[in-house]
Amino acid sequence: MSPVLFMTGKAARACQFLSPVSLIIFNSQESKNSSQHNRNAKAHRNGIKKPKTHRYPSLKGTDPKFRRNHRHALHGTMKALKEVKEGKRESA
Template sequence: MAKSKNHTNHNQNRKAHRNGIRKPLKHKYPSNKGVDAKFLRNQRFAKKGTEKALAAAAKKN
């Protein structure tokens, strides 16, 4: 009995490149899941401070 074929990658690369290998689409706001907690906390305060400053500037003008 003949030995059976274990592996082949024949034609797979050509098939993959027929329509091009594309990177997945990036979202405008990526998730903060798994991001450093200290950084997220500071980011939250920074956003709030920016909002306050913009509101004060709008009120002044």
């Protein structure tokens, strides 16, 4: 009875004379997942940057009720600042 081989190529030909028990123990190398060697050095070579932040973040996705109120509040603030500038009001 010929043992069932799970390998191909030279490894299969080399193992054809081994017993089925040794074939179970012998396993060809599986694919390598990852290595963290030198990754930290590479990352710090140009410096780890903080994410860029914008002065006025987008209000996209925020509560519509809040956005409507915010728009009206901004309009009132601009109106008050304009009145202060013209001298109709003492403080904003």
